[in-house]
Amino acid sequence: MRTSTLVMEQTDAGLVQRTLSGETEAYNVLVKRYQRQVYNLAYRMLGSSEDAGDLVQDTFLRAYGALASFRQDASFLTWLYKIASNLCIDQMRARKSKGALSLDLELEEGREPMADRSFSPEETVIRGAVSDVVQKAVMNLPERYRIVVVMRHLQDMSIEEIATQLNLPSGTVKTHLFRAREMLRERLRPVLGMETDGRK
Secondary structure, rough: HHHHHHHHHOHHHHHHHHHOOHHHHHHHHHHHHOOOOOOHHHHHHHOHHHHHHHHHHHHHHHHOOHHHHHHOOOHHHHHHHHHHHHHHHHHHHHHHHHHHOOOOHHHHOOOOOOOOOOOOOOHHHHHHHHHHHHHHHHOOHHHHHHHHHHHHHHHOOOOHHHHHHOOOHHHHHHHHHHHHHHHHHHHHHHHHHHOOOOOO
């Protein structure tokens, strides 16, 4: 019991070292510590609880296999996010190639909401009252826009980091973010009581 408590209190870097030394209990702690965050990311990107659950398992399996490459001075959660987002992107591309990603389906189904920091403080306050509308608006964004919004606002990734990960020019990422925010404002305007210029 004492050993388990000590492992639970370890830093991420300490748990990584223990795992690399053969202590599987240490990696289980990392999984329990971050599985919810990874699930939330996958759910927002994929829009499916089942797919998100599967991707969490894939992420931690992939991370375990690459653990020796983890830099001890880096954020373990950020490292996990990068692995998870890459897996999400691969899955979304596979869906697209099979014609499985349907905009009509996204219009009909509500998803978990996420914050968009481009909103004014007043809009932010009332977002809690219109979460169903917000989640539909976000999940209804075209795939290329939704990906960059999730990376920017959920993962706190910089424009340059997103560009590198998606293999896109920085200018394209900025354009996608701008268009995504405009689309969100347009779709949320009736609920938020905004006029066409974005003000109440």
